[in-house]
Amino acid sequence: MKRILIGLAATTALAGCTTSETPPPVAVAEAAPPVVEAPPAPKPEIGAFGFDEAGMNKSVQPGDSFYKYANGAWDAKTEIPADKSNYGMFVALDDLSRERTKTLIEQSANDPNSRIGAVYASFMDEAAVEAKGLAPFEPWLNQVRGIKSKAELPVMFAKARELGIGTPFGGFVGQDDKAPDQYIVNFFQAGLGLPDRDYYLKPDAKLADTRAKYLTHLTNMLNLAGEKNAAARAKAIVDFETKIAKVSWSRIDSRDATKTYNKMTLGQLAQKAPGFDFPSMFKAGGLQGVDSLIVAQPSAITGIVNLVKAAPLSVIKDQLLVRSLDGYSDYLPKAFDAENFSFYGTTLNGTPEQEVRWKRAVNFTTGVLQDDVSKLYVERYFPPETKAAADTLVHNIIGAMDRRIDKLDWMSAGTKVKAHEKLASFTPKIGYPSQWRDMSGLVIDRGDLLGNAMRSNQFDYAYNVNKLGKPIYRWEWGMTPMTINAYANFGMVEIVFPAAILQPPFFDPNADPAVNYGGIGAVIGHELSHHFDDQGAKYDKTGRLSDWWTPQDVAAFNSRLDALGKEYDAYEPLPGMHVQGKLTMGENVADLAGVTLAYDAYKASLGGKEAPVIDGMTGDQRFYLGWAQVWRRKYREENLRQRLLTDPHSPSEQRVAVVRNFDDWYRAFNIQPGQALYLAPDARVRIW
Structure with a gap:
């Protein structure tokens, strides 16, 4: 299953959905929910109308750069904070979210019986971490150092995965894309310490400099560990x-859901990749x-x-050693923490300063006891109104999508019926989960930061693998x-919008409703339409990967995708670095569709009346x-360069520029030929 995000880098993740037989076709005319009007209340938080x-x-013409027209003064006066790699509305709200969460956590910190307070206190006690040094981590590091043969690697890789430490292979228990009522092991490539294969392979001067600094980082980590x-x-690890x-x-x-669905038995995996004891690795990882x-x-x-078989054992051990040190650097003495940040924070993202410790403590506490902290946040900061x-906005956006399906001139009648059925099966989730996960089995020790981190990773790993054979959660x-984001979950046929x-x-x-529809309305439409983007469209109404x-x-759809891809390929946010139209395709399609749906829903919410000026x-x-x-x-x-290589989202200015495909935008701002964003009517991409 794929889970697609609105604001940050998209990820593959866990999900589930029940398979059922296709019901009889529904009457299309009755499919669309009625539009619900929501008149604005007074006193918006921002400006005169929100x-x-x-x-x-x-002074910038909207048709030359709509981003700069809308945001140019903000852009000119805004400095990226020293502890940020980028700064915008997502980051500003994340800061607010953590300030609020800190208040809630600190109210628990002085309670000796509070587990939340104990986790937070363990991270904040930097003096204790320094006093203990590397000693608490040495038992694990010595296990790595003590590997005597490659026959031990499968079990050691399994132990590392339980601790959240990277190995040459990755995996999790998640939904079976073609049997979405069942959990299955999903297994995938890993083994890189840099963000992407391109960092190793592209003959680019900036990336070559990054590779050199990565070598220095690995050297420093090994030196710090004695x-x-x-x-x-370190050179052998890089090689x-x-x-x-x-x-x-x-x-x-x-990111291709079809190419990456390769179901096989362990015997077939052994035939494709002979020479590694996968059964022992899975058994050691609780997947017997x-x-x-x-x-x-x-x-x-x-x-x-083949590379693991060919490499000297010492190189495999050293890679696992530095992955361990990097993975747990937040909980080790400052020398390790600073070295990790110097490379992953400053070199890769350009961030000059590390965040103050309380912000990181909030992140850690929320990660360890996420549902316990979440309950407090929702009670305080997410009112029922x-x-x-x-809910009203989501309802109206779904209705807009239902109506748009009927208007498509490129989709056949039979597929439209199935599209309506898929839309009718959606589950919107707003604010917070309907139930909370029980975290009481996790052992917390106020004086043991490293132990809290290791036990938390093991607890989460066990929670995940124990899903096998159980009904979908x-x-x-x-x-x-508390997360400033949203996502679409293909296997669950759901869209999810956290409270924050x-x-x-x-x-x-x-x-003003216009601003709400242009903001969160387009985000809702974005997530909804992900289920009909170039990958989401491969999943049917039950969440099953199918044709x-x-x-x-498919051919008509793909021809429109190709046109959109070329539009984004032409953007060059950094000299010599273009947006990758194929990598960002899903997000670009979702932006295009999200604005389309939100605009339709906004106009429908006016009930035939003209919006006021x-x-x-x-x-x-x-x-x-x-x-x-x-x-x-x-x-x-540095952060933008990394995003252009790895992020399935286009940069913000190019995301805003999706408006150049909408006739109504041209009319609203009197966009004329010759302006930079102008597209002739027949060149504007129209999908949903």
Whole structure:
């Protein structure tokens, strides 16, 4: 199953959905829910109508850069904080979310019986961490150092995975894409310490410099751990990982739901990748009795096994050693923590300063006891009226999608019926889960930060593998309510909106409806439409990966995708670095569809009336400005470079520019030929 996010990098994750036989076709005319009007309340939090007009630069023509027109003044006066790699509305709200969570946590910190307080206190006690040094981690490091033969690697890899430490292979228990009422082991390529294979393989001067600094980082980590000949050993790790990069699949191939669904037995895996004892690895990882699994990148697994067989044992051990030190650097003495941040924070993302310790302590506490902390947050900061107002918006966006399906001139009638059925099967989740996970079995020790981290990883690992053979956890969320994000879960046929994103500038119950529809409405439409993007469209109404479109529908759809891909390929956010249209395709399609659906829903919510003019701006202008404002973001060059190589989302300015495909935007802002964003009517991409 795929889980797709709105604001950050998309990920593959766990999910589930029940398979059922296709019911008789429903009457299309009755499929669309009625539109619910939600009149605005007074006093929006931002500006006169929920939008920051002071942040605009009206000297820029909207048709030349809609992003700069809507956000130019904000962009000019905003400095990226020293502890950020980028800064915008997502990051600003994340700071607010953590400030609020800190207040809740600190109210528990002085209670000696509070588990939340104990976790937070263990992270904040930096003096205790320094006093203990590396000693608490030495038992594990000595296990790694003590590996005597490659026959021990399968069990050691399993132990490392339980601790959340990277190995040459990755995996989790998740939904079976073709049997979404069942859990199965999902297995995939891993083994890289840099963000992507391109960091190892591209002959680019900036990336070559990053590779050199990565070598220095590995050397420093080995030196800090007291290892001899660190430089030569670090070079051997980089050489090994470069070979892994060469056999690894690209991110573009790895996001293809069809290519990455390769179900096989353990025997078949052994035939494809002979020479590695996978049964022992799975058994040691609590997956005894597993007979079949989904292998995402079979040729890469074969290649990695061959490389593990060929590499000196010492190199495999050293790689596991530095993965352990990097993975747990937050909980080790400052020298390790600072070295890890120097490379992964500063070199890779350009961030000058590490976040203050309390912010990291909030992240840690929320990660360890996420549902316990989440309950407190929801009780304090997510009133029922906000949830009800968001429900109304979701209801209206789904109705807009239902109506759009009927208007498509490229989709066949039979596929439209199935699309309506899929839409009718959606589960929107708003705010927080319907039930909370029981965390009482996790042992917490106020004086043992490293132990808390290790036990938490083991606890979460056991929780995941214990899903095998059980009904799908339909109530489960992939994010906390404090997260500034949203996601679409293909296997569950659901869209999920955490409480913390349902606030200004994305959503304000008291703001002008045009701004709300342009902001959170387009986010809702974005997530909804992911289920019909180039990958989501491969999943039917039960969440099953299947061919439910006709070949003619697929061809018509793909021709529109190709046009959109070329539009984004032309953008060059950094000299010589373009947006990758194929990598960002799903998100670009979802942006295009999200704005389409939100605009339709907004117009329908007016009930046939004209929107009022506010501060000289029409309803349509306020709608598109609402979209542009939520994507305000400034990037450090290193962070933007990494995103262009790895992130399935386009940068913010290009996300805002999706408006160039909408006729109504041209009319609203009088966009003329010759302006930079102008597209001739027949060149505008129209999908949903």
